[in-house]
Amino acid sequence: MVTRQPLPTARQSARGVGLAADNAWTHIECAEALRRAGHFGAASAHLVLAVEEAVKARVYFLWATLMTEMKQEELRKLLYTHRIRHGSAVYDSMSKPARTAIALWHIDHPVKEIDRKALARILARHSEAFPLAWAENADKDKQRGMHVDWDGRRWKTPVSVTEEQYQRRFVRCLDFVITTRAAVGLF
Helix, strand or coil, X not given: CCCCCCCCCHHHHHHHHHHHHHHXXXXXXXXXXXXXXXXXXXXHHHHHHHHHHHHXXXXXXXXXXXXXXXXXXXXHHHHHCHHHXXXXXXXXXXXXXXXXXXXXXXXXXXXCCXXXXXXXXXXXXXXXXXXXXXXXXXXXXXXHHHCCEECCCCEXXXXXXXXXXXXXXXXXXXXXXXXXXXXXXXX
């Protein structure tokens, strides 16, 4: 359920762009500090937080336009629903060649809707993009990196996140945050 959070004005959102982008960078720095200390679970959680804040910066950057094209409830969902921001990150991380490959698939298959398997194959060839599973798993990965939980069979702890898992996430997350900062004019 989306809470009735206040929406910023266009002027307020202009200030929020830099604040959110800076906070995304802070989460990258926190992730690296935690990685150096060997806390890969908590470090991975900060990578997810960094991407969430970077998406928020992108939303604020486009806010004046979005306010004219979306209903207030849709805007609230975009700002305050993590799963929607995770999906936005997947889409926004796709390069123009990846989007072109998807468009070409549609040309080659005019009466079909692209299925998950075909889309995953396309994105696998464009490693800069988050995998489709990012939108579904980001929140779970964030929670896994921060909490100890019983899953019914075994304990899940932040310690169960490996350095390799962290490094795989780090490259894409860092690229996304840097690209965001560049897009909103902070470089």
